[in-house]
Amino acid sequence: MTTPLASREDTALLETRGLTKHFPIRRGLLGRTVGQVRAVDGVDLRIRSGRTVALVGESGCGKSTLGRCLLRVYEPTSGEIRYHRPDGGVVDLAALGERALKPYRSEIRLIFQDPFASLNPRMTLLQIVGEPLRVNLGLSAAETEERVADLLRRVGLRPEYLHRYPNAFSGGQRQRVGIARALALAPRLVVADEAVSALDVSIRAQILNLLKDIQEESDLTYLFISHDLGVVEYMADEVSVMYVGRVVETGDTDDLYGRPLHPYTEALLSAVPDPDPSRRRRERIVLKGEVADPSRIPAGCPFHPRCFYAEDRCRTEIPALREIRPGRTAACHFAGELDLKGVEES
Template sequence: MTTGTAAAADTAEYAEDTALLTAEGLTKHFPIRRGLFGRTVGAVRAVDGVDLRIPARRTVALVGESGCGKSTLGRCLLRVHEPTAGRILYAPDGGTPVDLAGMSERALAPYRTHIRMVFQDPYASLNPRMTLLQIVGEPLRVGLGLTGKDLEERVAELLRRVGLRPEYLRRYPNAFSGGQRQRVGIARALATRPRLVVADEAVSALDVSVRAQILNLLKDLQDEEDLTYLFISHDLGVVEYMADEVVVMYAGRVVETGATDELYGAPLHPYTEALLSAVPDPDPTARRRERIVLRGEVADTSRVPSGCAFHPRCFYARDRCATEVPALREIGGGRTSACHYAEELTLRGVNAL
């Protein structure tokens, strides 16, 4: 028999070391069609061979500029977008991992209750013609078959969990502020008691004061419900507060991964260094950081540059960077980087800028 102490230790080890979801070579290409007959003339490589590991009960942040492919990757993991190639291995509680990417819609249906999403826009993501009972109750009705009083009691409980009064059940979204609407979206995501929640820019549309409240709510719910988060954001200040690990994307590919503290203190890819230079300093009296302003725009994923996709904007680029695609490789200490010169460069973290 396992003692309580041993069981707690096993749980902690599971939480830290076990991958709840793993993407292998995940790819999503959108065809470019032209002409009268819609002939395919190319593809937008929105996600291009991404490997991603999300440990159970942890928060992994996916960061990068707009257009880097992070939201598309999140939607592929939920099968909102059908992956072009690759595997999505999900580990059911106590079960053998299954490949969600290869499942039919019928086979996938039970797993849709395990992985849920919180959307960016709390105004557009809620149907204005539905009450909170209908909005939050829909996944309970469809996924779990709840109806009548059981449904109403469960929705009331969910509203309480996210800081809303249960008597709001029959009100419509237009009666609420942006922060309250996002709480409704979180309640809807939690309705089926998921194990993984994908939060796609979940606070970017909110006021700063409300943003802090929602972030604290997400952290509290994670502790209470043993949730795992994939936190998609372009705001590295928010990511530093929320995430245990960070995955940096550029032009559809992962360019760096690492534990949050280590990555923020000493980035291993020039793109990460540039992103970190924009993180605001919480001390208003501190010397102002030097912002790294990148040249040009994010690489067009329908015409990705040869070699390293970041090389046209990189201040450290050399001849090799224009011709040879860098592999994402282990650098040490659980860190990875897709830079040819990761071991040679001394890049500035948030404390050195």
């Protein structure tokens, strides 16, 4: 169960086992812990080398927290982050100290969502993109400048921009700078946390194509975190759907989109807008209620208060993520028995 996709023989780059992140809720003068926000609750994820794995879900479902836990921006509460080194060894990133973690910081990189907040406005592009190079590789000023100019070219920016400050650039261009910074140390895994969500629709496609081109050039692996199912369909090889801190369904993108196994996935897919007006919209499933509060997760299946197929069993028994078909897992008692609609092939 811990490695649901192990039937494939591809090599894993990173696996999580029971990864959990609880944020304590503190109250009062003494800061007593009165509760836990269970942002990520026992996630098993497997990211295979060279693939793009998407993490989708509504906002607040813990997908960004999960991404940030992988990078140890947040300290995971429990669980393992098993990283497969290029030499074949496996390390648990969750157990490493800050110093021991440093070499892996250059192999796993993050692209931020907000291109305005993620670039220090007081530094030039040379300083921003050059920082990881200077700090980690100790390059000289001239070498750094050359490498940064190269990186800017790779992400489609002119090298003449080196000495400019980020405020001179548009959101799309800034995001390119952020991508250049992520690529500076030749990483193996890039976590793209809503990397295109803050961008204009017209710019989005350019950035997505850029990410795809870079992946081809340098054999990158992406963990693509997004709430936009259209973007995910375009980008991802595999998809993991999250709901209040748990993975509820995984599978290859085409299969998951075509034949969802979890009612939540079905509802999400029904909300994807169809760009073709000649096709009559399929019926949209409007979920009742709100996303569950991660500090008060309902008993049983966390999704049951909103599920149209819920039965008594769902109210008491937590469904485990189990393999339904080869390569497909879902956390639903009735997965495979329900007749759920996906997105039609276009």
